Amino acid sequence: MYKHRTLKEIKWGIIGVGDVCEVKSAPAMNLIKHSSIAAVMRRNKAKAEDYARRHHVPYYTNDVDELLNHPEVNAVYIATPPGSHADLAMKVAEAGLPCYVEKPMARNFDECITMIEAFEKAELPLWVAYYRRTLPNFVKIKELVETGHIGDIRSVSIEMFKALDNDLIANSEVNWRVDPKIAGGGYFHDLASHQLDFLDFLFGPVKAANGYSSNQAGVYPADDIVTASYAFENGVIGNGIWCFNAAKNAEKEVTTIVGSKGKITYQSFGSSDVKIDIDSGPTQTLKFEYPKHIQQYLIQTVVDELRGVGTCPSTAESAARTNMVMDWILK
Template sequence: MNTIKWGIIGCGDVAEVKSGPAFQKVANSELIAVMRRNGTKAKDFAKRHKVPFFYDSVNDIINHKGINALYIATPPSTHLEIAKQCLAAGKFVYLEKPMTMNADEAKTLETFVKENHKIVVAHYRRNLPAFQKVKALLDANSIGKVYFADITILQSTTNNVIAKTDDNWRLNPETSGGGYFHDIAPHQIDLMLHYFGSIKTAEGFSTSILNNKVADIVNGIIEFENGIQFRGIWNFIAAEKDVKDECKIYGENGTITFSFYGEEVLLNISDKNNVFSFQNPAHVQQPLIEQTVNYFLGDRENPCTIKDGVEVMKILDTFTT
């Protein structure tokens, strides 16, 4: 095998720009087919993106003999069963986050994965330049011993970074697993695990105010095995004037500050600010997809393992149940 030939299951808003075109741009990678239950929309996506085949059936795209890898970009409620189908058919899997509805489903999938299976979880932010810079600064001991990290995500009902869909499925817990928090927090929690390692203990609280089905406000704390402390607040009904997106890491010699949706990293040491600016790729998942392709071809280690995904799901459940 010298080329990964992809199919996309769920060619909706995420696949349109963030990920879909990257499968055609990465070396040794081809996008062969797409699938959506609405066949008209699948055909439209295929035509616009010059994809040879389109389907309205999961079984049909899985059984396409020319495909050896599948990107699962459906809502989380279908992730577990579709991933099991794909792996059972001998396909490689790139699985959108959150990887499942909850930690129990994540552990079920982890148990299902065999030695010959290859599956990558799409926590793509760890491969974007700003977040790689944060990791490099931490690895270089730029702020000395790290004491704690603080995340503040405040979104209003009108100023929200999360894409809206016609049915707004992200606010239906039977489809999404838990609202806006479950949609964006996997990226943030994954980065904390990526930066600070194994967790010793975690605790969280959540409340529903405007939407009694999902949490509007989530508050969580973590103690890592290395002693680093973490606290995070996610509020999706904040006042417009209070909208904020920030992570600040505090060390003995200064701080590292960054946004999850910006392209700058601020290093403050002894009241001196260093600003590092970056530009994300047009298709933000492309760096991780490139590493995934290389992993599937046997040229590198798994860039984001199912174990990584399970740990993230455990924290999501801890903070909200």
């Protein structure tokens, strides 16, 4: 039993109020009933103050310990790049606070295990921001698979081709997403983690995976192309390719789930449409809308679990499995 399972009101302290906190995540914490932001932290105190002013947060600081010891803060959101997740999570656990951390959970599986062990020892919950587990189009895909709409599932394939970003090339030295020391890898870690985590949600754990990676264009330190094959414990077989150095006219992002009676195709980024093709009928396209604050539905489940009225589907254990699969793929 977690020590903080029955909080009445969730008062968030946020570590690292950067870009992800502008629209995607943090504003939802002030919209959800029984939830509000009590304090924010950023190393640059002027930027922390600016964020607090614009988002009507009553307290700001540039000191992590100061935030963790704030008398109003009873839950923490770590919104920094992955390289600091493990160390910051240890501090949060030591402070006796439940934690919601950005994805990927850490740079590698070993760091994930360290985080899990710290929160288990402290008897505290730890969740990870894999919000696709709560978005309506992805929930619908899970329903279609589980009800056998396309029959028995045979395979799943991820294809992602993106052109080199000229702005990224010009600023590669300051872009943490392509610095393996901070991100754990390149755009594969940043983007494929979302896709692979959803497949874990859909099919359960992967039992084996392998792959190849390379830095073909040489414009930043991380790999820019990855291929993979993986097998789930339930018998589904998968493969994927992630290429971030392709021609502009080759750009593509699609996941295809093939069953014995049909297939489902969808995008993990971009369109929220879900396309269904079955042998016995016409193609069907289901339309969905995302919330303004894309993490709101997942954050709602975190608030619900802390209040003892629900559970969050994105746990530290499931998120760690995604890091493990990425480690296997990149060896």
